[in-house]
Amino acid sequence: xxxxxxxxxxxxxLEEYLLNMTRRRFFGNVASxxxxxxxGVALSSLLGRTASASPVLGxxxxxxxxxxxxxxxxxxxxxxxxxxxxxxxxxSQLDLYDYKPELVKRFDEDLxxxxxxxxxxxxxxxxQSRFPVAPTKFRFDRFDNNQDGLWLSELLPxxxxxAKDMCLINSMHTQAINHEPGITFFQTGTEQPGxxxxxxxxxxxxxxxxxxxxxxxxxxTQGVGNMQALSARxxxxxxxxxxxxxxxxxxxxxxxxxxxxxxxxxREDRREMLDLVGRLNEEEFAESLDPEVRARIAQHEMxxxxxxxxxxLTDFSDEDPATLEMYGPDVHKPGSFAANCxxxxxxxxxxxxxxxxxxxxxxxxxxxxxxxxxxxxxxDQAQSALxxxxxxxxxxxxxxxxxxxEFGRTVYSQGQLSRDNYGRDHHPRCFSVxxxxxxxxxxxxxxxxxxxxxNIVENPVEVHDLHATMLHLLGLNHEQxxxxxxxxxxxxxxxxxxxVRDILA
Numbered sequence: 001x002x003x004x005x006x007x008x009x010x011x012x013x014l015e016e017y018l019l020n021m022t023r024r025r026f027f028g029n030v031a032s033x034x035x036x037x038x039x040g041v042a043l044s045s046l047l048g049r050t051a052s053a054s055p056v057l058g059x060x061x062x063x064x065x066x067x068x069x070x071x072x073x074x075x076x077x078x079x080x081x082x083x084x085x086x087x088x089x090x091x092s093q094l095d096l097y098d099y100k101p102e103l104v105k106r107f108d109e110d111l112x113x114x115x116x117x118x119x120x121x122x123x124x125x126x127x128q129s130r131f132p133v134a135p136t137k138f139r140f141d142r143f144d145n146n147q148d149g150l151w152l153s154e155l156l157p158x159x160x161x162x163a164k165d166m167c168l169i170n171s172m173h174t175q176a177i178n179h180e181p182g183i184t185f186f187q188t189g190t191e192q193p194g195x196x197x198x199x200x201x202x203x204x205x206x207x208x209x210x211x212x213x214x215x216x217x218x219x220x221t222q223g224v225g226n227m228q229a230l231s232a233r234x235x236x237x238x239x240x241x242x243x244x245x246x247x248x249x250x251x252x253x254x255x256x257x258x259x260x261x262x263x264x265x266x267r268e269d270r271r272e273m274l275d276l277v278g279r280l281n282e283e284e285f286a287e288s289l290d291p292e293v294r295a296r297i298a299q300h301e302m303x304x305x306x307x308x309x310x311x312x313l314t315d316f317s318d319e320d321p322a323t324l325e326m327y328g329p330d331v332h333k334p335g336s337f338a339a340n341c342x343x344x345x346x347x348x349x350x351x352x353x354x355x356x357x358x359x360x361x362x363x364x365x366x367x368x369x370x371x372x373x374x375x376x377x378x379x380d381q382a383q384s385a386l387x388x389x390x391x392x393x394x395x396x397x398x399x400x401x402x403x404x405x406e407f408g409r410t411v412y413s414q415g416q417l418s419r420d421n422y423g424r425d426h427h428p429r430c431f432s433v434x435x436x437x438x439x440x441x442x443x444x445x446x447x448x449x450x451x452x453x454x455n456i457v458e459n460p461v462e463v464h465d466l467h468a469t470m471l472h473l474l475g476l477n478h479e480q481x482x483x484x485x486x487x488x489x490x491x492x493x494x495x496x497x498x499x500v501r502d503i504l505a
Contacts, residue, residue, distance in 0.1 A: 171447020223361020
């Protein structure tokens, strides 16, 4: 293969260079590089353009990501972005969302064997001689002032203000019973590490809407009590090109590490350096045909743009006092859930595709009432403000908001039980999540559990179903959002998943 020479690159950067490429040169490169075609298109996507050509098909007749253009959208979307609040550690549905008033009469009774029915439990409670029923100590109220309104715990008074916008799903279930595989499954559609995360799939499937910010941004808040490990692979791109991985915004002096130029390096120097490195990388790509070379060019260009966009993004000085007050006093603390919720709204305004907020500390195996109360207080006002803020700015209809943990909590107590203090073990059989905006029905509860909140008795929703439904609202057919890696076609929903149409507006 002959070596391609780069004859000229404009000083004002890669964007003009791509615009000035000839049509013959562009399609010639795609044809000659086969799998590398995606890298160039991903680069254009990061620069704010979209690919109009049809995707190349894989062996099964579906779009094959490593040999063609990005595969979506497949039809007109209801939503164009996602804000996903992941409550790491598994919040107790019994104490927050799934109201079971009759359990008060069963305090300290053994959970009937007919309810558990030999289902597996973790090693943390398998040695207990008893499985005593622990009713919640918290009062529930019906919000939205109607007979069909949502039941919510007294721990979530601010969240009650958005009840009419929420679709509360009480019939979620998952395969995983421990945190690491549970979080991995909810983020990637499989318990096996190494697959692309939801945000990466969305970035790959829909591309970027903002040339100056990543399409997938992650923020983390430290919670109260027991906190599980949080791995960067939860927002990794797996086998997708690396430009689709999540970019973490930090709460320190530098929101993104290594973004600022070293002392003595001017912005003009930085531009000249990138132009030179870009020319060298293009020559390397012409020889190696490695799409990651172009992914690296895209990342360099994005970092250059972010040097200007990120400081403006994280500066709250242009927010009016009423808005700051709505998010609560913690909004002034960098890294708090309130500050990250406000950042999420600002990212949504700037058309970032996928915004993920992790809130750690929901793993209450003991002292649940005290720790859960502190956790709920840390998120309640901010998550309510986020939905209200999106709505008043006209963004909620096109923004899909998800609040979820990796699984739920058992009705029986782990360890000592009293009416004011108890703990709960992991429970994948049923748990609660809620969604809002983006084409979901508001003010409804979907799915039902038995009297112990142990098994689902009506309208079960599996994790793949939730993923398929969200992708549907984003204009993506989950069976056609496919990427071929190592001879196999992969997708977020694996070989499962159905769209839950009853919860769509």
